[in-house]
Amino acid sequence: MSSDHIHPEPTTFLRKHVFSIDHKVIAKQFLWFGLIWLGIGGIMAMMLRWQLANPGVPVPLIGGLLFPRTGGVIDPATYNTLFTMHGTIMIFLGLTPAMIGALGNWCIPLMIGARDMIFPTLNMLSFWAMFLGGAVGFYSLFVPLGATEVGWTGYPTLSTTVGAVGQGETLWAIAVFLIGASSIMGGINYITTVIRLRCPGMTWMRMPLTVWGLFLTSILNVLFIPVIGSAMIILVLDRVFGTSFYVPASIMSGGTGGDPILYQHLFWIFGHPEVYILILPAWGVVCDLLSFFARKPAFGYRTSVGAMVVVTVLSALVYGHHMFTTGLSAMLGESFMLLTMIISVPAEILFFNWLHTLWKGSLRLTTPMLFAMGVIFVFGLGGLTGIYCATIGTDIFLHDTYFIVGHFHLTMAASALFGTFGAIYFWFPKMFGRMMSERLGKLHFWLSFFPLVLVFCIMFISGYAGMPRRYYDHTSAEYLRPLQHLNVATTVSAFLLGVAQFIFVFNFIKSRWWGKTAPQNPWDVGTVDWTIATPVPHYNFKTIPVVRCGPHEFSNPVLGPDTDWIYQTEELPG
């Protein structure tokens, strides 16, 4: 079926490892790229936390090197740059490539039994567009008149020349645009591949839920990334060509002027689906991993798919809850509040299914399983605190405080990151042909889990106590000074969390080159990707497989007492 899409094995180094059109190589490129940027974004977070706990104290170790002009102290403008780039990097250059780029490229063809993506060249282009975006974003830190310092949300008029004169802001917008182009290319590719290249027998309802998550994410990508793209183009027009889409007449020398709120609408029409773009693949992975390691079928497969589809649709209809204090009318405000709250129903169905999958299972608490269960805990915390943010009555006070910071980090950052870690630990043996250390993996999980929960739970307290976000120094205002102990506690937890990630780096690098050789199917899992030999041959499948059962037939009584799993390519006995 997909024999038309086979490309010959490349022979030159450049075509094999750099400009490869093989989805497996591109997946690894995305993974390395994403992990490096996650590291950079993480170091930025550590510097932010240092400044908040010790305002005006030089950053130890790296401060003198990075900020020689101030003797290692982070000045307010640099602080703003750091949190802007932390957000941008983590979302666009860290989680997007590591979660969607790497996982999507690796899992989709292998799990649906295809030989490659349907558009291999577009796939390569997608990576290099993101690479270029990353390069432009990085370069923007060193341009005349300063890097971007207006927050990752980039609200005008602060982000127009009224508030940000540096070229950094323009380059930031271009970088986001390029990364967006990469996501659109990836999205089109994923959607088409899933629709066209599923192997015989791989019906929609036999697809692993990981693929479902990635598929729905791609739909959101293709629908909503163009919106942020246009918002960024308009921003560049305003900044470079003197238009005034976002600049009101009152602060211009003449003319009719535009409206800064237009940008907020454009940004959040994209921005809210973006949350689900990052979390849907993680949900899919969690659904699968729980079933794989509880040795039980994923409970309520169809309702899980349905819930994810409903969330995908709803995600487009709730963006106004980011703008409750902007001045939305009562009618709009209340509609967005109601729609936002409805999301808790599909989310609750997913939780119900996850917990039911675990119930009376035969749990193998491997590292991927621990991370999957970690997502339930962390996303539970993040999701439930969303109710405070969806309710206008409480959001008025909590908006733009650390409560929001805690909430969105738990939902879109920590959950997506834990999902990514779970996926990396799980697919690493197939990807690199070696096993990651389980011992170090578990250590990494527990030493990440507790500090992570602490970091963001303390932020809930600081937010409830009225601590605004994006403040360089909370000790300057009298009202905030008694809250400094919370900042210190958050920073200590954040440092512990940061240090724990070195366990992962060590484990990843060591296992990549010196790990134990992985068997073909170390986890006893039946999805199509584990039927292939390790390392995966260039064409993935010698003959296109035929799927004969669902992905989660664990502990089916018809399998007999000796085994509790079956490959998807095998017929269920009886």
Added chain:
Amino acid sequence: MSMLSTSTPSFAFLRSRWLGCPLALMLTSTWALAQDKRWGPGEPASDYGYRFGELFWLITTLVSVAFALVVVLLIVPMLRDRARPGHRASFDHGKSLHDKRLTAVISIITFIVLDAWVLVIAMKDLREAYWAIPAAKDPQTYKVEVLAQQWAWSFRAAGVDGEFGTPDDILTTNELVVPKDRPVSFNLTSKDVIHSLFLPEMRMKKDLNPGAINLAWFKPVVEGEFSILCAELCGFAHYQMFGKLRVLEQGQFNEWEAEASQLASTAFDADDTEGHWAWDWQE
């Protein structure tokens, strides 16, 4: 077969060594709790503040119960259903009619308890307080025009004559004086970038957008000095854009207003175009 021993004693190693670090951290936080620090936003000073508090703790109660349930359902299988020789998982796709009914019932319960309950109270609060901006005609309403800029708050009150744009307008910077127990109504806008007027003790927050006027109000019910903070990133001195809110008893306030109005008229400079930024009151 599996490379993983199905009886990896991960709980044993949790008990012995790995719990130490987080436990030490929790103890440190508990110690910090005993110090003289603030753990909440303080007593509310506006009538809306009480509504916020009630809603916040209602949601906290509901959410805590829901989360406790999730944690129990997560931990029980972890302890009880671990893989061990001779143990087989139950086989259940969750496709039966019973399962579908259970899913539906739990969804409905979730929606009613977590959402509808909160929604009803929130709507009531919004209709009765947040959206119910007091009429400008009402003599009880104390009107203030706010113009934010990088990085200062300018407040303009109408003064004794009750008209904006007259010489007796009271102009203050980074300090707002209002009467107790009277609704204070704002017209908010900004000169340059978006700011957000955040009165934490009053539990009030509203953005100030350049090129448009936003409305907001609150009713202070406690006398004293309170904080004004900016809650929307507005440049590198964002964190220093704060002011003071003074709430005075009606009698004291009248004295202050008369004096300030008088001073303003005396000091009025018709040529100072910078200072004449008043606009027609918006409702």
